[in-house]
Amino acid sequence: MVAAPGSQLPFARTEHLDRQKRLRAALAERGFDAMLVFSQESLFWLTGYDTGGFVFFQCAVVTADERPIVLLTRRPDLLQARQTSTIEDIRIWWDADDANPAADLKAILAELGLAGGRIAIELNTHGLTGWNLWRCQATFGDWCQLEDDGHLIRRLRVVKSPAEIAYMRKAGEICDRSLDQVIELARPGLLDSEIKSAYLGSILADGADMPPNAPIFNSGERAVYGRGVTAPRRLEAQDQLLVEYPVPYRHYNVKTEWTILFGAVPDRQRRMYDVARETLARMTELARPGTTLGAIFDAYADGLDAAGYRASRYGATGYSVGISFAPTSMDVPPMIYAGNATVCEPGMTLFYHVMNGDGDTGLAMGVGHTLLVTDCSPELLTGLPDELTVVS
Numbered sequence: 584m585v586a587a588p589g590s591q592l593p594f595a596r597t598e599h600l601d602r603q604k605r606l607r608a609a610l611a612e613r614g615f616d617a618m619l620v621f622s623q624e625s626l627f628w629l630t631g632y633d634t635g636g637f638v639f640f641q642c643a644v645v646t647a648d649e650r651p652i653v654l655l656t657r658r659p660d661l662l663q664a665r666q667t668s669t670i671e672d673i674r675i676w677w678d679a680d681d682a683n684p685a686a687d688l689k690a691i692l693a694e695l696g697l698a699g700g701r702i703a704i705e706l707n708t709h710g711l712t713g714w715n716l717w718r719c720q721a722t723f724g725d726w727c728q729l730e731d732d733g734h735l736i737r738r739l740r741v742v743k744s745p746a747e748i749a750y751m752r753k754a755g756e757i758c759d760r761s762l763d764q765v766i767e768l769a770r771p772g773l774l775d776s777e778i779k780s781a782y783l784g785s786i787l788a789d790g791a792d793m794p795p796n797a798p799i800f801n802s803g804e805r806a807v808y809g810r811g812v813t814a815p816r817r818l819e820a821q822d823q824l825l826v827e828y829p830v831p832y833r834h835y836n837v838k839t840e841w842t843i844l845f846g847a848v849p850d851r852q853r854r855m856y857d858v859a860r861e862t863l864a865r866m867t868e869l870a871r872p873g874t875t876l877g878a879i880f881d882a883y884a885d886g887l888d889a890a891g892y893r894a895s896r897y898g899a900t901g902y903s904v905g906i907s908f909a910p911t912s913m914d915v916p917p918m919i920y921a922g923n924a925t926v927c928e929p930g931m932t933l934f935y936h937v938m939n940g941d942g943d944t945g946l947a948m949g950v951g952h953t954l955l956v957t958d959c960s961p962e963l964l965t966g967l968p969d970e971l972t973v974v975s
Contacts, residue, residue, distance in 0.1 A: 591667040592631040593833050594746050599669050602629055603645070603652070605739055610647040616700035617646045617692070618732060619719075622708035623908040625736040627834055632668035636660040637710040637908065640684040640718075643670065644691055653691050655684060685718040692727065703732040709910060734916055741903055741917065742930035747835060748955060751905070751932055754791065754832035755953060755964035758839050761785040762965075765826060766972050769843045775802040775824060776815035786830050795836065795909045798828030806842075806947035807940030809897070821846035825949050827936065829904075829912035836904050836912040838934040839965045840951030843972045855892075855948035856971045859937040862886030863950050866900070866935050870954055870961040876923040883937060884921070892939050901935040904953060931956040932964065 592599065606629065610618055620626060623637040629652075630643070636657060644653045653672045654664055664673050674691060676684040692702070704719070705711060723729060743751065764785045769778055779800040787793070799811045802818055806825040818824065822845040829836045844852065865882045883900040887893060901919040904912065917925040919933070936951025955962040 586666045588665050588671065589631075589669055591633075591663075592669065593627070593633070593667075594631065594744075596669060598744060598746060599629065599631055602739070603669075606645060606736060607647050607649070609735055609739065610645070610703065613703070613735075614701060615647055615703045615730070617644055617695065617697055618703040618735070619643075619688070619705065619729075620645055620736070621705045621711035621715075622736065623710050624740075624834075624906040624914065625705060625708070626668075627908070628740050628906055629736065630668040630670050632664055632670060633834070634660050634663055634667075635909070640676065640715050641710065642688055644688075644695065646695060646697075650695065653695070655688050655691060683718060683722065685715070685722040688719065689722050689726065697727055699727060701728045701730060703735060704729050705732050705736070707734060707737075709908075737914070737916065740905060742928050743905060743932055743955075744930070747905065748930070748932070750833045750835040751837055751953075751955070751964055754830050754835055754837045757786050757789045757791050757832060758830035758837050758953075758965045760789060761830060762826075762839055762841060762967075766841075766843060766968070769818070769824060769845075769972075769974055771818050771820045771822065771845055771974070774815040774817050775800045778818075778824065778826070782826075782828055790832065792831040792834060794829050794831060795907045795912050796829065799826060800828075801825050801947075804945050807942055807945060809938060809940065818845060823852075823947055825947050827949065827951065829907070831907065831912070834906050834908065836907045836914070837932075837953040837965050838904060838912060838936075838951065839953070839967070840936045840938070840949045841967060841972065842948050842950065843974060845974045848971070848973055849946065851944065852946045852948060853971065854890075855939050855941070855946060856950075858886060858890040858892065859939055859948050859950045863935060863937045863952070866937075867952075867954060867961055867963075870927055870933065870935075870956050872927055872929055872956065872958065874927045876917055876919045876925045876927070877921055879935075880919050880921050880923065883919075887937070887939065892941075895939050895941050897938060900937065901933055901951070904932055904934045927956045929956055929958050
């Protein structure tokens with residue numbers, strides 16, 4: 584029953600090693616001697632390492648040359664680091680009142696001859712708390728030169744490989760089936776949390792991972808919110824339910840957004856749906872090589888502004904999706920906002936949504952899907968019903 588080292592890799596070993604080679608080349612090109620990798624998404628993409636232990640101090644040292652990656656982690660993560668990743672050199676720091684894993688990390692850097700070196704550090708990640716960054720800065724001082732990595736690995740993984748796309752297609756299939764079940768169950772008298780449980784039960788029974796963030800199942804006056812809130816609410820005969828949620832397969836996320844209405848549909852809300860669906864279609868058509876994300880945002884803004892919804896639209900309307908660990912299913916940057924010069928490339932996977940929450944009337948409307956940029960027309964990874972869902 585003992586698994587061999589590296590036997591649980593999510594991708595072929597050659598694919599992980601190629602990613603490591605690309606990272607080393609990028610480090611050398613930028614004049615870095617090494618990189619401190621704190622992001623769990625980066626560790627998974629780079630080596631296959633799969634854990635929730637990133638909530639503690641955990642870091643991999645990747646040099647610009649070909650020396651083996653060194654991982655510093657805690658004892659509970661040792662075996663899965665050994666079995667789920669390509670990493671062979673795993674160091675352990677031990678919990679204690681006076682523990683300072685930053686000192687252990689400095690010792691590893693010294694062992695690698697990196698005193699005085701330029702070292703990139705991943706800063707935009709939930710795997711590096713402010714406290715742990717402070718410990719690194721206080722421990723290292725001017726012993727080496729720490730510099731912002733500039734989203735280096737994130738940018739390398741924005742364009743997905745065929746194997747990654749296969750995972751996302753699988754996630755999309757699970758997502759579509761879950762939305763069918765959510766719509767089928769939705770009816771007055773239920774708690775909105777019961778509908779949420781149908782989503783979770785559906786995707787977990789279908790082979791998905793636990794979602795990295797709580798889904799949005801907001802009903803009634805809360806449907807205009809852009810985030811989930813606490814306390815279940817019972818659905819009424821005249822009501823609205825906005826759902827937005829991720830579905831991860833092997834940590835690769837797709838997302839969907841949809842609105843379910845109950846009872847008679849106000850003309851004003853049906854128009855909100857028509858505008859949202861038309862705007863989403865125009866945005867989707869633009870998801871082609873050479874189009875900037877800023878141009879896609881402009882299509883969103885123009886669509887809502889022309890219909891009179893400028894006051895209720897957002898300042899961003901989607902983002903990159905892919906590998907994500909808690910607490911978010913957003914794999915950003917990039918995001919879709921005004922002026923973003925990032926250009927669409929084949930292999931990029933994006934979640935588009937058109938959310939319109941009118942605080943004056945209390946009416947909500949949201950539609951959204953995940954797509955893959957290809958050499959020509961985009962491929963939809965998640966689908967939506969052809970017509971507005973109305974439960975009478």
